Amino acid sequence: MPIQPGISNADVRFGDYKAIGGKLLRVRMTVTADNSPVIQTLRITGDFFMHPEEAIEDLEQLLTGAPLDETALRERVQTFFAGDVQVVGADVSDFVTALLKAV
Amino acid sequence: MAQQEWRLLLTGDMSAFDNMALDEAVLRCVVAGASPSTLRFYGWKPSAVSIGYFQGIEQEVDLDVCREQGVDVIRRLTGGGAVFHEHGSEITYSLAVKDDYPGIPKKVLDSYTLLCGGLVVGFRRLGLDAAFKPINDILVNGKKISGNAQTRRFGGILQHGTLLCDVNLQLMFSLLKVPSEKIRDKLIAGVEERVTSIRREIGMADNDVVIQAMVAGFAEVLDIRLSPGTVSDEELALLERVKEERYANPTWNFKR
Numbered sequence: 392m393p394i395q396p397g398i399s400n401a402d403v404r405f406g407d408y409k410a411i412g413g414k415l416l417r418v419r420m421t422v423t424a425d426n427s428p429v430i431q432t433l434r435i436t437g438d439f440f441m442h443p444e445e446a447i448e449d450l451e452q453l454l455t456g457a458p459l460d461e462t463a464l465r466e467r468v469q470t471f472f473a474g475d476v477q478v479v480g481a482d483v484s485d486f487v488t489a490l491l492k493a494v
Numbered sequence: 495m496a497q498q499e500w501r502l503l504l505t506g507d508m509s510a511f512d513n514m515a516l517d518e519a520v521l522r523c524v525v526a527g528a529s530p531s532t533l534r535f536y537g538w539k540p541s542a543v544s545i546g547y548f549q550g551i552e553q554e555v556d557l558d559v560c561r562e563q564g565v566d567v568i569r570r571l572t573g574g575g576a577v578f579h580e581h582g583s584e585i586t587y588s589l590a591v592k593d594d595y596p597g598i599p600k601k602v603l604d605s606y607t608l609l610c611g612g613l614v615v616g617f618r619r620l621g622l623d624a625a626f627k628p629i630n631d632i633l634v635n636g637k638k639i640s641g642n643a644q645t646r647r648f649g650g651i652l653q654h655g656t657l658l659c660d661v662n663l664q665l666m667f668s669l670l671k672v673p674s675e676k677i678r679d680k681l682i683a684g685v686e687e688r689v690t691s692i693r694r695e696i697g698m699a700d701n702d703v704v705i706q707a708m709v710a711g712f713a714e715v716l717d718i719r720l721s722p723g724t725v726s727d728e729e730l731a732l733l734e735r736v737k738e739e740r741y742a743n744p745t746w747n748f749k750r
Contacts, residue, residue, distance in 0.1 A: 436550040438575035442646050444547045477604050
């Protein structure tokens, strides 16, 4: 129910997911308030490993604006994993599951 | 190939900020060719909580309790989980080497296996039945005794980790956030089952003895000789710079 145009009616959501390997993924997102909501801001934290570490910001950026459905999220996470990055302790599905927990 | 000579640094107890800044300074100097490949052992004074690169500081740490207890809090350059470095109860090691060093696997997981293997040999020399547990832990009798974390940057590899000599779970869990207060005692009981220390296993944990065992372990698995050395002036200057830019800087520590 968007009421005031230009003002974000953001809604904060949280999701924690423990990957099979034991690493914890924690998602905090805000979502746009309209009929087809997308991720507005996103922060992924946890005790996993990613090399180079700064790439986490690219992943967060890549997911910003994504619609809240599994296919769209998976596609973007897959694109990220296909790049020049080594993620240790969590795979594509773990990230997607954590994101969906927040959705 | 002739056996490589590495530098052994024993820097004793330092603050969290100096410790993490020195790890980075050494890594940068090793990569630049200004310092030899280095294995370092150190302690933390005052006690500190280090969190992994990707962790949310306020999600993981009770900052008020840390302040009351005089415990510093710092974000590491490496991923992984929160660690309580209690003064006098654990030994931290760090290893810095160029990323094209012969024999160190390009795949992060494989390099943990190799480098943690040095610790496994070290623990066995102390009489502990240690085993590497992927991704980054070492277990004794099925219980965790060491956690390790690695970063690859600037053209080098930095791996550091904690060797538990003693363990004070009550204090540790007062500093770390738990999902709910109701389950705090249950959580501690669970961790009690899953974590051990050198003292608990063999009744002693003399720092020098532990360090010598680990030095021998790394020397064996890496086929290197380790000679005691000192921190260079260049490393000290760099320590001050990265401490200011990063480790003692709230922008860094609170970035997540």
